[in-house]
Amino acid sequence: MTAVPLRAGPSVTRLPVDHDPWPLPEPAGAPARGGFTKYLVPEVVFGWGALSEAGFAARRLGARRPFVVTDAGLVEAGWLAELAGHLADAGLRPTVWSGPTPNPKDAEVAEGTQRYLESGCDVIIGLGGGSVIDAAKAVAVVASNGGHILDYEGVDKVTAAIPPTVMCPTTAGTGADVSQFAVITDTTRRLKATLIGRALVPDISVTDPRLLTTMPDDLAAATGLDALTHGIEAYVSRASGPLTDVHALHAVELICGSLRRTLRVPGDTAATTDMAQASLEAGLAFTNAILGATHAMSHQVGGLLDVPHGVVNGVLLPHVIRFNARAVPERFVPVARAMGVDVSGLPADVVAEVTADVVSRLAADLGCPSRLSQLGVTEADVETLATTTLGDACLSTNPRDADRADVAALFRAAL
Ligand SMILES: [Fe+2]
Numbered sequence: 001m002t003a004v005p006l007r008a009g010p011s012v013t014r015l016p017v018d019h020d021p022w023p024l025p026e027p028a029g030a031p032a033r034g035g036f037t038k039y040l041v042p043e044v045v046f047g048w049g050a051l052s053e054a055g056f057a058a059r060r061l062g063a064r065r066p067f068v069v070t071d072a073g074l075v076e077a078g079w080l081a082e083l084a085g086h087l088a089d090a091g092l093r094p095t096v097w098s099g100p101t102p103n104p105k106d107a108e109v110a111e112g113t114q115r116y117l118e119s120g121c122d123v124i125i126g127l128g129g130g131s132v133i134d135a136a137k138a139v140a141v142v143a144s145n146g147g148h149i150l151d152y153e154g155v156d157k158v159t160a161a162i163p164p165t166v167m168c169p170t171t172a173g174t175g176a177d178v179s180q181f182a183v184i185t186d187t188t189r190r191l192k193a194t195l196i197g198r199a200l201v202p203d204i205s206v207t208d209p210r211l212l213t214t215m216p217d218d219l220a221a222a223t224g225l226d227a228l229t230h231g232i233e234a235y236v237s238r239a240s241g242p243l244t245d246v247h248a249l250h251a252v253e254l255i256c257g258s259l260r261r262t263l264r265v266p267g268d269t270a271a272t273t274d275m276a277q278a279s280l281e282a283g284l285a286f287t288n289a290i291l292g293a294t295h296a297m298s299h300q301v302g303g304l305l306d307v308p309h310g311v312v313n314g315v316l317l318p319h320v321i322r323f324n325a326r327a328v329p330e331r332f333v334p335v336a337r338a339m340g341v342d343v344s345g346l347p348a349d350v351v352a353e354v355t356a357d358v359v360s361r362l363a364a365d366l367g368c369p370s371r372l373s374q375l376g377v378t379e380a381d382v383e384t385l386a387t388t389t390l391g392d393a394c395l396s397t398n399p400r401d402a403d404r405a406d407v408a409a410l411f412r413a414a415l
Contacts, residue, residue, distance in 0.1 A: 037241035039288050042178055043204045046280060048273060050208040054083055054168055055090025057204045058123050061164035067121035068094040069112065069136035070128050071101070074170055077214040083127055083168070095119040100128075100135035103192070103306050105185045109149040112139040126167040126202075129223065130174030130183075130309070133167050137182040137200050140165055149184050153193040155393060158200065165202040170211040172262075172275035173223025173310055175230050175283025177205040183299060183309075191303035191388045201287070209269070209276035217263050218308075221366035224259040224275060226310030227251060227282045228359065229317050233292040234285035236324055236331045237397040241289065245334075248285035252338040254278035256358070260365055293402055294320045296392035297410065300385045307375045314363035315372055318356035319413045320398075325352030327400035372414045382411045 045053045058066050066087060070080050075098055087094055097115045100108050116124070116139050126136030138149045140162035145152065152158050167177035176182070182195045212220070231251035234244055258274035265271065297320075298312040325332060329348035332355045336343050339358050343351045360370060369375060377385070386408035389395060395402065402410070 037239075037243060037288070039243045040180060040198055040201050041284060042202045044178065044207065044280065045204065046207045046277070048209055048269070050206050051079075051083060051168060051211065052086050054125065054166060054206050055087045055092055057166045057206055058087065058092060058125060059090050061123050061166065061203055063092055063123035063164070065119070065121045066092055066094045066123045066125050066166075067116050067119055068096045068125045068127055069100065069132055069139065070096065070098050070126075071132050072098055074098075074128055074132075079127060079170065079211060079214070083125070094125070095121050100132050102131045103185045103302055103309070104131045104135040104138065105187050106149055107187060109135060109138040109142060109184060113142040116143050123164045123166065126165065126177070127170065129169065129171035129219070130176045130226075133169065133174060133176035134182045134184060136165065136167065137162070137176070137202070138184050138195075141182070141195070141200070149195075150186055150193055152195050154195070156197040156199075158195065158197050162199055166204045166206060167202040168206045168208065168211065169276075169279065171215060171219060171223040172212050172279040173226035173230075175227065175279060175286055177202055177207065178280065178283040179287035181287065185303050185306070189303070189388075192299035194299060194393050196290075196393055205280070207276055207280050209273040212262075212272050212276055218367075220262055220275075221259075221368055222308040222310035222314075223279070224255060224262075224310070225314035225317075225363060225366070225368065227275075227279045228255045228259075228362070229294050229310070229313040230282035230286040230291065231255065231278070232317065232321070232335055232355075232359075233294055234282065234289040235335055236328055236399045237289040237292055238399055239289045239397045244285040244289040247281040248289070249334055249338045251278040251282035251285065252335055253340075254281070256339045256362070259362070263366065290397040291394040292320065292398035293323070293389075293395055293407070293410070296389050296395035296398070297385070297407065299392050299394070300388045301372065301375070301377060303388075304381060304385065305376050311368050312372075312375065314359070314366075314368050315370060315375070315414050316410070318360045319410050321352060321356040321359065323402070323406070323410060324398065324400050325349055325356075331399065372411065377411075377415060379412075379415065382408050382415070385411055
């Protein structure tokens with residue numbers, strides 16, 4: 001097998017654009033296993049009560065004045081006040097911007113950047129879910145690189161170092177606190193623009209499972225399905241390797257064992273901690289192995305309709321599993337085992353089908369829709385969604401090549 005070249009940047013990510021800095025080995029139909037892998041991770045502070053370390057984490061990065069990015073819900077839940085107390089304990093008084101909305105928009109990033117530059121702050125702290133953390137990263141990118149956030153769409157377009165960042169996730173699904181990804185809604189083209197690159201890896205992730213306890217059930221369900229999708233897509237990705245596999249499978253095991261319990265048994269701290277760890281491990285897996293067709297397609301739906309990212313993933317993932325099973329059925333056997341399925345005596349293609357069914361059952365148990373039409377997608381949207389999917393960086397590491405007709409067929413199957 002041709003070795004994947006080892007170099008800076010996501011070395012096996014191919015963007016379907018004229019500039020293709022990280023070409024895949026040919027043919028592109030097989031996973032790039034057996035080549036070199038690299039593994040980027042931030043410093044991670046993990047555990048019940050870890051938010052108390054946030055001030056010291058910012059101090060380690062040289063903070064004299066932190067800029068906190070959060071949202072109104074977290075302010076109301078009291079987490080901002082607690083964080084401010086911990087920062088005060090470390091001698092820090094923050095400037096706060098709570099402007100990002102779910103599926104953060106390009107104009108919001110411009111507003112946040114202006115606030116950051118006017119504030120004289122020197123470290124950015126994200127306190128929130130994936131939307132808040134992505135917005136915090138985007139502010140950091142534009143503050144140090146100039147221009148407009150969409151100038152940096154694609155792989156390794158961010159060339160100047162961004163301000164130091166500390167990320168404190170408040171949902172169990174994003175992975176953005178450890179990832180080299182940021183996803184921002186392009187309000188003109190009505191799609192989500194994906195930015196990928198080592199410059200986007202936060203310096204420190206402070207993961208405190210306690211912060212998950214104020215999540216509404218629908219957010220816990222959606223973000224849990226997102227984390228499951230991260231684990232599965234990372235495991236079957238063309239860029240997967242032994243260092244990502246272990247975290248991807250463990251994330252799947254934790255999610256299938258604990259996600260339902262976090263909703264049915266409020267106050268179950270063990271299940272909540274499992275989900276925080278699952279989100280973290282899925283993030284460690286997907287930031288290095290990248291993702292696949294589910295995310296490439298989901299980003300387009302999210303840009304068009306501003307619907308919850310994890311819910312869209314939960315609808316699309318079973319269809320993408322069945323599609324990918326034609327190319328790499330054996331990769332779904334460990335996934336099914338991690339889900340708790342007895343796979344003994346079953347051929348791999350049957351196991352893959354069972355894996356897809358387990359995902360559908362979990363989404364249904366969580367009260368999530370099973371069809372894209374329930375989210376507002378119509379037949380009239382399919383061709384546009386299929387076209388824009390081909391421009392998403394996540395499609396490049398899907399284990400089976402998918403052309404426009406394949407993607408359109410997947411969207412129609414999920415309608
Ligand atoms: Fe995701």
